[in-house]
Amino acid sequence: MTSSRAVPNLAFRRLRGQRSPGEFAAAVRRAAREIGEHVACDARYIGRVEAGEIRCPNYAYERVFLHMFPGLTLRDLGFSAREDVRGRAARVTAQRRPAAVPSPAPAPAPARRPVPAWTPVSTAPTNHPSDTSEESDVLRRAFMTTGPATVMAASLGLGGTAVASVPSPRRVGEAEVHVVEEAVRRIRLLDDRHGADGLYRSAAQPLRAAYTLLDAGTTTRRATADRLYSGAGELSISVGWLAHDSGRFDEARSHYAEALATARIAGDHGLEAHAFCNTSFLARDAGRYREAVRAAQAGRRAAARLSSQRLLSLLALREAGGRAWLGDRTGCAQALSQAHGYFERGPSDSDPEWMSFFGEPELEAQEALCHAALGDWARAARHAYRATVLQQPHFARNLALYRAELATDLARAGAPDEAAAAGHQVLDLLDDVQSSRILTKLAATARVLLPHRRLPEVGAFLERHATLDARP
Structure with missing residues (x-):
């Protein structure tokens, strides 16, 4: 249980040395980029x-x-062990592994290099079994249990209390806004690890509470109000993405529109660009390809007011995807070229926190989708394979998605054995990852491979895939 009084972390303060908090935060951001992480420190x-x-x-x-x-x-850095903070589920997990051994820092993503069109990637497990049990209480026990933020945490559904049973605070201050911001980070972390299907309904509750705070208009400072608008908008996008990834397209569209309206009210160009980026992605998945192009272009106009080359790269990829599905090879190639140009300018401190997923693996994966839409299956497979090789394993959901895309591309490119091998690797991850998008891709692969079921590898994959319908 969390103590009611915070204990200063003197060990961490000593490590900062003579640097100011701002200088040390900049050093943290630089170190994050060195290992392919993105933190908004x-x-x-x-x-x-x-x-x-x-x-x-x-x-x-x-x-x-x-x-x-x-x-x-x-512990050397002055922090408590994770099992002491996360509660009973984590303590049970701690009994199954050494408590004092930290997870090793991942190696930096390798530089872009030629990769064979398809080579089965390692089948070694990429998730620690403890991750799922540590995160099993999706939004409970998440952030705060004492102090002025307790009421807001409960109203956000972070303490297992229904929204209606807890009155909103009369004044919204730093603590309440912080809980909204942490809810966004928590949802993104859980989605990276486990996918959207098990999170969507739990995440809708804090979203309603955040907008209730906005409607109350009880913030005491303009800066606090701006952060609350941005936090609520980002939370709406996060919940919209969970709906999107779990196949609830109409609900996702509504959440993205709500975020866009919030961005326009607050004059938040970063939030506006994010909302348009996700709207474009959704429109492409829903078969509204011209809307996908227009939304991406609108996002690029909003992002032009910012200083993030990576954001412009992602928006160019969104436009490329829409143009590919329209059969516009020239327009797709131009947008892909722009995406690579922006990407190669590198990351910066201006990159939004939500773009932590966007690195070279995602660039390769999105390019694979473009070539697949154009029917260039072998080329799509090459890019999908690069995405699987470059992806860090802690992005379990994206790794499963990239492997599912690789399996589909290989199947359609006429490489059934390799497709089945990739399909097996996706199935290996499905105990921890729940995503309707991934299941849909895997089902498409199975349909394409059905004529090749007499091949031993293919037959084994189809038999294993068929058991998905029997799972609880």
Whole structure:
């Protein structure tokens, strides 16, 4: 149980040395980029760590800190063990593994290089069994259990309490806005690890509570109000993505539209670009390809006011995808070229926090989707394979998605054995990842492979895939 009084983290303060909190935060962001992570670290976050408000960092920050201070453990850095913070489920897990051994920092993603068109990737497990049990209570026990944020945490569904049973606070301050922002980060982390299907309904409750706060208009400062609008809009996009990835397209469209309206009201160009980016992706998946192109172009106009080349790259990829499905090879090629040009300018401190997933693996995966839409299956398979090789294993959901895309592309490119091998690797991840998008892709692969069922590898995959329908 969390203590009612935060204990200052003196060990972490000593590690900062003579650097200011802002300078140290910049060093944290640089270290994150070195290992392919993206954290929105600022002086305020460093202050909260040193004040003891953050007893254990999330997984992204953990990897960054251990990379910055090799040889030290979380306890050496002044943090509590994760099992002490996360509750009983984590304590049970801790009994099955050494408590003092931190997860190793992942190696930086390798530089772009030629990769064979298709080579079966490693079948070694990529998820720790403990991850699922640690995160099993999706949005409960998530952030705060004491202090002025308790009421807001409960109203956000983070303490297992229904929204209607807890009155909104009369004044919205830093603590309440922080809970909204942490809800966004928590949802993204869980989606990266486990996919959307098991999260959507749980995540809708904090979204309603966040917009109730906006409607109450009880913020005391303009800066706080701006953060609340941005946080609520990002939360709406996160919940919309969970709906999108689990096949609830109409609900996703509504959430994205709500986020766009919030962005327009607040004059938040970053939120507006994000909403258009996701709207474009949804329109493509829903078969509205011209809308996908227009939404991506609108997102690029909003993003032009910012300084993030990576955001412009992703929006160019969204446009390329829409043009590919329209059969516009020239327009698709131009948009892909622009996407690569923006991407090669590198990351920056201006990149939005939500873009932590966007690195070279996602660039390759989105290009694979474009070539698949144009019917260039062998070329699509090459890019999908690169995505699987380059992806960091802690993005379990994306790794499963990339392998599912690879399986489909290989099947349609006339490589049934290799497609089945990739399909097996997706099935290996489905105990921890729940995503209707992935299941849909896998079903498409199975249909294409059905004429090849006499091949031993294909037959084994089809038999195993058929058992999915029998799972509870």
